[in-house]
Amino acid sequence: MQLQGTILFGHEFDLIEGTITIENGRISHIEEEANSSTDIILPAFINSHTHIGDSIAKDAGSGLSLDDLVAPPDGLKHRxxxxxxxxxxxxxxxxSINLMESTGVAAFxxxxxxxxxxxxxxxxxxxNSNVDAIVLGRETIDVLDIADGFGxxxxxxxxxxxxxxxTKTANKLFGIHAGERDKTDIETALALEPDFVVHMVHPTSEHLDHLQNxxxxxxICPRSNIVTGVGLPPIEDLxxxxxxxLGTDNVMLNSPSLFREMAFVSKLFDxxxxxxxxMATSSGATIxxxxxGILEPDREAKILVLDGDSNNLSGSSDIISSIVRRASPSDIKQVYL
Ligand SMILES: [Zn+2]
Structure with missing residues (x-):
């Protein structure tokens, strides 16, 4: 199996005209060679934070506060x-899983x-889905018997x-929401030595140093933060x-589309x-x-192919910028998972 076009190679997304060879689900070779394909080949996305359970409640609760919307146990979402x-x-x-797959998500x-x-x-x-699900259970520690961790x-x-x-004993993941509405729950969350934290809209410089150390x-889930009115994370500082x-957070609040999340970030932040x-690919793979999440030999082949000659992307003078700022599911030619 081979894919040909402009390849976003490696961690830096170096633009290479060439061919990717896939053998047994892995990238075996990436050859730089001239070709006439207008396809754009990039790693499939990783959606690093979702709550797809509330797919049953899309766009419910408009105008409610964060607590009234999603706080357990009595927020609207939980009811x-x-x-x-x-x-x-x-x-x-x-x-929602099918939607993520069709919009280029390899894992959530x-x-x-x-x-x-x-x-x-x-x-x-x-x-039966081709998407990888990393499931962090909640509410009881018994979830560790079947889940990938605790959220x-x-x-x-x-x-x-x-x-x-x-979770440490079971060698499973521990993630926690922190700093969503204010800074007061950040220190106690970080003291738990989580594998990752979600949101961090309100970190102090001490919190940032702690994250680094x-x-x-x-x-981060910036579209969710706007919908719930808590502000935006200081992404440059982070x-x-x-x-x-990047994560898309509650399906109740936003579609699980990384195209939309990337475009949102790119318009609001320099x-x-x-x-x-x-943030939409290799960083989730790291976590x-x-x-x-990176196109290079010996990686699993989870690949998104966009039509660089689509009505939307044709004429781009900066392919990476166009992927981030304007690409949409209608530009997808193939999702290879
Ligand atoms: Zn969340």
């Missing part, structure tokens, strides 16, 4: 999740509500010391201190588009220890 039937939850989660990391049953439902929804709501809700210890990565990946594309 709607409790009222939904398992069949409906599974079917709507499956649609989900904080799944509902304890063991909730994780089971996601795994049912995910069966904590936030240190103001509970003391997660036991859950953190259990402990090499703790951050998943990038100076640690690994930053950040190199290469850096933004890394979740995935052997893709």
């Amino acid at each position: 709607l999740l409790a009222a939904a039937t398992p069949d409906d939850l599974i079917s709507q989660m499956r649609k 990391a989900d904080f799944r509500e509902g304890g063991v049953d909730g994780v089971n439902m996601l795994q049912k929804a995910h069966s 904590a709501s936030g240190s103001r809700d509970s003391d997660f010391t036991h859950e953190r210890q259990s 402990t090499n703790t990565p951050v998943v 990038l100076c201190h640690t690994t930053i990946a 950040i190199d588009p290469r850096e933004i594309l890394r 979740f220890d995935l052997n893709y």
